[in-house]
Amino acid sequence: MREDHRDKAISAAEQRSAKVAGAIVSGANKKALDATVAAAGEGLLVHPPGNTGNTRAGADDVLDAAKGTEPVVVDVTGGLVLLEPARAGSASASADKTSVVEVFVSDEALSEGTSRDWWILLGIMLGLVIGSVIVVDRLARGAVASVRNLVHAAMAVGGGDLGVRIQPSGPRELAEAGYAFNRMADRLVTSRTSERELVADLSHRLRTPLTVLRLDAEALDPDDTHIGEFSAAELDRRRGIRRIRQAIVTLEGEVDQLINTTRQAVAAQVAAPEEGVCDASEVVRDRMVFWSALAGDQDRQYRVVGAHLRIPVPVARAELAAALDAVLGNVFRYTPQGTAFEVGITRRDGWVAVRVDDAGPGIDDPEKALRRGESEMGSTGLGLDIARRAAQATGGSVSLDRAAMGGASVVMLLADAEASPKQASRFGLVGRLARERDPVKRKWPHQRTDES
Incomplete structure (x- = not known):
């Protein structure tokens, strides 16, 4: 963009010098030439043939430009100078009859509009950054929400709540992790159900030997130690019979409670935390x-x-x-x-x-x-x-x-x-x-x- 502004400034200088050079080539008198120079604007000089005074460029540059046919651009302090030869009469006229039109272009003119372009570029850059942040925030928000849901669900399962499930969302990897989490929770529920069923089945199997043991205990002698007088050995024997019967009753109650508890847990929501x-x-x-x-x-x-x-x-x-x-x-x-x-x-x-x-x-x-x-x-x-x-x-x-x-x-x-x-x-x-x-x-x- 800087080079584009420079080319435009040089092109404008060439247009100005071309007007004056055209007047010189057409043989305009001094009055008409002065009017043309004044109309072309400031910073423009006409060097008659052989005259190199009052020039921003070097005398050699002016003489070299008079020998050529194309404009010459010379860098000088504070800008550049455009030197354009203008031969009065035929194109084959000698260099000693060639005038040189000098146009000075300052650095300000060469860089005019560059600051505005910088602000435009900064604005575009800022807009792109803000837009990128907004887009990335929207994309990341979904991923963060998916990760947060997965973390909360994992903590809930770690706390014993196996009924937690998540809706897989977000990037493909997070969605796959969500599906894997749900499958894991389902397997845990299945395992817990199987364990409780096994406990209930094993507990139920204990009822048969307990029933036989209870019947055998009932067939034993009485265990009353308050009526009558008994020897120490008889008291110990009756107390032992009493302990056996009490232990059998307690064990039957524990087995029944274990069976009922496991069955109710399986029939209800298995995944509920205990x-x-x-x-x-x-x-x-x-x-x-x-x-x-x-x-x-x-x-x-x-x-x-x-x-x-x-x-x-x-x-x-x-x-x-x-x-x-x-x-x-x-x-x-x-x-x-x-x-x-x-x-x-x-x-x-x-x-x-x-x-x-x-x-x-x-x-x-x-x-x-x-x-x-x-x-x-x-x-x-x-x-x-x-x-x-x-x-x-x-x-x-x-x-x-x-x-x-x-x-x-x-x-x-x-x-x-x-x-x-x-x-x-x-x-x-x-x-x-x-x-x-x-x-x-x-x-x-x-x-x-x-x-x-």
Whole structure:
């Protein structure tokens, strides 16, 4: 565009000089020539033949132009000079009869309009940038919305809501990711349905041997220990019969509840998240009704602390009961008969602690005991893991410590359903109960022996 403006300025100068050169060639007198020069505008001079004075170009340039037939452009300070020869008379006239028309074109005239062109270019560039931003924003908005929907859906599935689906949109890759996500969620729903059906089927299979066991238990002798006088051996036998019958009834109830729960879950919306709130104190009281009978048969002293107030926790009642039963079952299984125990529940700083202490020998390796599937007692090693999973479902944990009674202290730390969970402090009750977040490093003291 700059060169175009320069060419236009030079062309305008050539037109001006051509008018004057035409007057010279046609043999116009001095008066007519002066009028033509004045009409051509400022910056125009006529050099008579052999005269090189008052020129912006060099004298040699003027003489060289007089010898030629075409206009000559010479760059000078502040612009350029156009020198056009004009021969009066015939075209074959000698150079000493050739006049030279000089036209000066300033730099301003050469660059006239360039600033305007720059502003036009800047405006076009700015418009292109703004347009590009708008177009890219519109395109990116769809992609960002697709990614955001995918992230929210993934977080919902991670939280247990398998009913979430997304509408695939956006670029091809994101749309494919959306379809893959939906297929994954469908597979998870199918897997959960199959698992629940399997649990229900297996539970149903247990009914047959349980029925036979119940009939055999009913055929046993009476278990009444209040009427009549019996020897110590007879009392133990009748108490054993009573425990067998109570255990069978409890087991039948658990199997029925398991079958009903799984069937209802499959029949309803399988993908619904498993959420619930129960009263931890009520669960403790209810389970202790069952375990108190066995504790009485084994001459175990026990105490329940803090279970008189309502304390809601965000865990299903059946899961909390199963976790508590797992911990209490370990007490009855791995401590000698007659060993005392205590069940306590406390509420503090947004957490609920369910504690089971015993006066037994304790646990040699707490860290190993908390690992799933590991046990030194010949069991499956899943008891404490059941309690740990129930606690972690609420954001809490399970810890092992030395009880004040001398044995093991198992504490389940659960979130308080009526308070916002807080970061567990390392000091006080909450910090002691959150020990699982830091690996259990200290070992139990050496156990006392009978000889010591």
